[in-house]
Amino acid sequence: MxxxxxxxxxxxxxxxxxxxxxxxxxxxxxxxxxxxxxxxxxxxxxxxxxxxxxxxxxxxxxxxxxxxxxERRARNRPTGDDVETRGAGGEEPSxxxxxxxxxxxxxxxxxxxxxxxxxxxxxxxxxxxxxxxxxxxxxAGGYTVPTELHGEIIQVMKAWGPMYDEEVATVMNTAGGNPIQVPTVDDTDNEADSHAEAEALKDDGSGDVEFGQKLLNAYVFNTPFVRWSFELNSDGIVNMESFLGFLIGERLGRIANRQLTVGTGTNAPNGILTASSQGLIAAASASLKFDEIMELEHSVDPAYRTSPKVRYMFNDNTLLAIRKLKDGDGNYLWQKGDVQAGIPANFNGRRYSINQAMPDIAAGAKPMLFGDFSRYFVRKVGSPVVGVMRERFWPDMGIAGLIRFDGELGDANAVKHLKMKAA
Incomplete structure (x- = not known):
């Protein structure tokens, strides 16, 4: 204590x-x-x-x-032969x-x-x-689920939302929720000059770096209560904590991933799809061509295309559509990975992430992203908070979760979207 x-x-x-x-x-x-x-x-x-x-x-x-x-118990505690031995080991297990x-x-x-x-x-x-x-x-209050479940909850969140995964975006973990500034810079158009012997170096400000900054807040999102009955609990459900943690993790994952993908930036994260810049507009409103996907990839500066976190992002319906695309020789462009060799599935030699918060291929929609996702900053404030309420639902019980986070794209040129033609 x-x-x-x-x-x-x-x-x-x-x-x-x-x-x-x-x-x-x-x-x-x-x-x-x-x-x-x-x-x-x-x-x-x-x-x-x-x-x-x-x-x-x-x-x-x-x-x-x-x-x-x-102290009172110690004064009255029997000693010596008066002590009663319980069980073969002398003590009951705690x-x-x-x-x-x-x-x-x-x-x-x-x-x-x-x-x-x-x-x-x-x-x-x-x-x-x-x-x-x-x-x-x-x-009158409640007990939170033990923090040993946090690891499991976070893993489930990652499975349901790639934007919450540090393998995709750049994650910043903070204990408190004070607003923080993230410096941004795009220096891809600048380069060094040729130098002649004895020539003085320029000092005219032309080589200055133009910094910007983005603000990361700590928006709070919650799940609805998951309720379960006293009878269900009493009838021997095994490992109820892990089961409930899995459900809460799914809900938190969906909330976080959706906001970090399509959040408007108004009292919410600036989702990566919202913050990205336009790579190109497709010629059709309901179908993609491989040439257009290549144009999207090359609309991103080569400096970003060499990043370890460069990738495509789309939902599963879009993946199905592009898996059907073939090259001029009739070969499918999508390549299945090799789990045993540790080779992930890729599209046109690039990694991709399935994100169900991305829109389907439709008129005016933005179904595909490509770029350096390390330029998208996800701020996580503390750990997910999961609480169990007893008296509010007595004799039943309820459990709910809370998370605090924000997201912002540091450089809009690093990630670009493909937009379908309007109807």
Whole structure:
């Protein structure tokens, strides 16, 4: 519990530092809308600070009560021959946190747990969980799913959304959600000059690098509650935590991938399809030609085409359409990979990602992207938060997830789209 109190104090310090940074951004040159936004964020942070202070006081009070109780037990504890030996090993095995946690979300009240089980639950919560509770007792809030599921949830998210995968985009992980600036630059048109002996180097500003910047925020998205019955839980569902984690991971993955693909940039990420520049417009509204796909690829500067993360991106319906394309000799252009040799499937010698948030081939749609996806920045704030609610749905239970992230394309010339002809 001391470790738990220490962690809460550290969280308070972080909140206070971030709140101070927001106030420092307000000055005479700050426009009114931005100042209002910063002040609201500061007030929210202070409310969270006060909430943590109340929680710390409860933890400290509980710790004091437990210490006093332990001292009383120690004074009254029998010794020597009066000690009763239990079982062949002399001690009963301690209950596991996972089992106690399962009992609680299945409806067992905290007060019905043994003292040892409550200690196991409390220690496990401090070690494995980030708990979000309403004011009051534990039963009035809920217990979050143990963080050992986070790895599984994130893996499922990657499977359902390539834009959340660090193998595709450039991922930035941050602990807090303060806005951050990402510097951008496009220097592909610049080169060195020839030099003559004894000639002075130019110092006229023609070689200056033009930097830009993009802002990454921390937008919050959530899943609806997944509800399941008390009877279902009680009838022996195996590994319910992993099963629910899989479902939540799917939903979080779809939300994140869709926003990072087609987000509008208004109170949401600037999706890569939205932020990309146009490579070409197809001649038809409902079909593609291989020549057009080649034009899309060559509309991207060769400097970007050599990146390790250069690739095509389209949905599965588009993949089916282009798998049917053949060259002049009747050979299919799509090439199946070799799993045993570690060779991924490729299209025209390039890797591709299936993204179900991309539109189908249709009039005016943008069904295909090509370029250097490392120039797309995905900011992930902390880990996904998954919470279980008991009393809200009692006697049933509910689980939901939250994530914070943002996305922005640092260089619009690095990734380009193919647009179908309008009807």
């Amino acid at each position: 001391l470790q738990r109190i220490k962690e809460l104090r550290q969280r308070q310090e972080t909140i206070a530092e971030e709140a101070r940074e927001r106030l420092n951004q307000i000055n005479d040159s700050t426009d009114e809308a931005r100042a209002t936004e910063l002040e609201a964020a500061h007030d929210t942070a202070m409310a969270e600070y006060d909430k943590l202070e109340k929680q710390i006081r409860r933890e400290e009070r509980q710790l004091e009560i437990e210490r006093n109780a332990e 209950p596991e946190y996972r089992h106690v946690f399962a009992r609680v979300i299945c409806g067992t009240d905290i007060s019905d747990l043994t003292a040892e089980e409550r200690n196991v639950l409390r220690a496990g919560a401090a070690k494995f969980e980030n708990r979000a509770q309403t004011g009051g007792s534990n039963t």
